[in-house]
Amino acid sequence: MISGLRPLLAVVRPYRLHLAGAIGSGVLDQALTVAIAAVGAWVAGAAITGAGVAELRPGLIVLACLVIPRAVLAFVESHIAHDMAFRILVDIRERLYAGFERIAPAHPKGHRSGDLASTVMDDVERLEVFFAHTLSPLCVAVVVPTGSLAALWFIHPVLALVILPIAALVAFVPAWLRKRATVQGRAWRLHLGRLNATAVDGVQGLREIATFGQEERYLTRLGEHGRDLHEAQLAHGSRVGVERAVTDLLIGLGVVGVLAGSAVLVATGTMPVVLYPTAVVLAAAALAPVTKLGDAARELGVVAAAGERIFAVVDAPAMAPEPASPRPLPALPMALDVSFRNVSFRYGPDLPPAVSGITFDLAAGETVALVGHSGAGKSTITNLLLRFWDPESGSVRIAGHDLRDLADHELRELICVVPQEIYLLNRTVAENIALGRPGASQEEIEAAATAALAHDFIVEELPDGYDTVVGEWGARVSGGQRQRIAIARALLRDAPILILDEPVSNVDAESERLLGLAMARVRAGRTTLLVAHRLSTIRTADRLIVLDHGKVAEIGTHAELVAAGGTYARLIRHQLQ
Structure with missing residues (x-):
């Protein structure tokens, strides 16, 4: 448990003043609470023993003077603690997103989106208990009981000695089952993440589940995860019940001990009867925090x-990892050359190489198509060019600069990608296009859409034109329309290097012809890497790099490689058949 809490303590450091304010106001709040209770108990004891109004008046005045400050301090402590907690949660969410961005795409590929969503939302919210309801009370639980015990000692040392071991045992109860609490907490979060992941799968795959008549099977699986979560929560609740029962037992013993001890002291004349209620109140005050x-x-x-x-x-x-001292880029021309030199890479130490000994060049302004069967290494090469991973050996360079020497933000400014699987944010068409260059004017957005052959369908077919919200995953537009919006986004980016993953995969023949013309215009003067499957796309490239089982099999033009009769020629024959 301690290992899980240690990082949480570290994130509090920038908010030391908030924590100090919460602790200070919390201590004063509890101290005034104890004082009010003790003075009230003294007033009651004095009244019982026959004291007159004149004797009770000072105590009543003190009570009246303490009530309002105590209420104000309770508000101040709660406000400061929660303000600190919510500020820290904002910081943690930002760091969490930065962590996802830093390790993408490797880490998310090993986790389900629902489980990640559970971490981003529910796990972060759980920390509010620690920051708002644990840190400040921890200090209060040390200071206030100490003061109450000192007051009891002043009344009579025996009473303090009675309550001291009880307070220590009450504080020890949570540590008693600490290991079990850690195991149960992990099980709870694990099963909740699995349940959330399965629920998200169901929402995202609702059409497929209904199409194949798998509703009952899906609900059965969801129910299994729900029962697993219920069992984990029940185990947690049972342990909490045991701890609470033991705590209540100890508190009962402490109160009974003080009642009995005070009664004996009063009966023997060792303690004035007027202090009897006060002693009981101070005992409760020692245990309450x-x-x-x-x-x-x-x-x-x-x-x-x-x-x-x-x-x-x-x-x-x-x-x-980003270099500790990135090499600043000089002023670069619009078109940049790219080179891979003896590049090898594998996705895991126990996995075979995804690419091995890859060497090729892209001249500035050249369009080169990566061709090969599924699993040949095309996506790996684009990931290495984007520096999602670093090669195990060899180097990838842009304009002679090793990517490992460049700052991430500078590299991102040099490259733009149009993936095959397009993700559109649940925002307007204009906002999705402007993702390529935030701050772009409406005229620039429309110009990019026009070049991508998207303007006409945006203004003629979408209900609100560029202000149409496209829905999650762009659900309100067709696949071909999503593709053209993504191309417009890339055009607006205006980066010197383009990576196009089968950019015409979701358009009809006529749109493909027109889009091919548009892409020819935008590729002019830019270095373009095409991940191509269709012959019509492949033939638009200046050169082809044919990959086979992670290695470069052939390099040349379409005509040269067809004439050579090698790997590429076999791929083409298979496609034509």
Whole structure:
């Protein structure tokens, strides 16, 4: 549990003043609460013993003077603690997203989107218990009981000695089952993540589930995850119940002990009867903050598990670490050359090489198509050019600069990608296009859309034109329309290097012809890497690089490679058949 909480303590450091304010106001709040209770108990005791109004008046005045400050301090403590907690949660969400960005795309590929969503949302929210309801009460649980015990000692040392071991045992109860709490917290977060992931799968794949009549099977699977989560929560609740029962038992013993001890002291004349109620109130005051802390501490197993899941992403090393001292890029021409030199890479130590000994060049302004069967290494080469990973050996260079020497933001400015699987944000068409260059004017957005042959369908077919919200995953536009919006986004980016993953895969023959003309215009003067499958796309390239099982099999023009009768010629024959 401690390992899961240690990173949480580190993120509090920038908010030390907030924490100090919460602790200070919390201590004063509890101190005034104890004072009010103690003075009230003294007034009651004095009244019972026959004191007159004149004798009670000072105590009543003190009570009246303490009530309002105590209420104000309770508000201040809660406000400061929650303000600190919510600020920290914002910071953690930003760090979490930065972690996803830093390790993408490797880390998300090994996790389900629903599980990641659970980490981003629910796990982060769980930390509010720690920051708002545990840190400040922890200090209050030390300071206030100490003061209450000192007051009890002043009344009579025996009473303090009675309550001291009880307070220590109450504070120890959460630590008693600490290991079990850690295991249960991890199980809870694990099963909740699985349930969320399965639910997201169902929402995203609703059409397929209904089409194949798998509703009952899906609901069965969802129910299994729900039962697993229920069992984990039940185990957690049972442990919390045991801890609460033990705590209540100890508090009962402490109160009974003080009642009995005070009665004996009063009966023997050792303690004035007027102090009897005060002694009982101080005993309760010594135990109350410790009990409140215990209530929060019972949830620390879940909090620690949530922290472990979050910081597993936040602290994960980048797949391609940014250089400590990036080499600044000089002024570069619009078209840049790209070179791969003896590049080898594998996705895991136990996996075979995805590419091996890859060497080729893209001249400035040249369009080169990567050709090969599925799994030949085309996507790996684009990922290495984008520096999602670094090669195990060899180098990838742009304009003679090794990518490992460049700052990430400078590299991103040099390259633009149109992937085969287009993701559109649930925003307007204009906002999705402007993702390529935030701050672009409406005229620039429309010019890019026109060049991508998207303008006409945007203004004629979409209900609100460029202000139409496209829906999640661009659900309100067709596949071909999504493709053209993505191409417009790339055109607006105006980067010197383009990566196009089968850019005409989702358009009809006529649109493909027109889009081919548009792409020919935009490729002019830019270095373009085509990941191509269709012959019509392949033939538009200046040269072809044919990959086979992670190695370069052939390099040449379409005509040269067809005439050579090698790997490329066999791929073409297969496609034509």
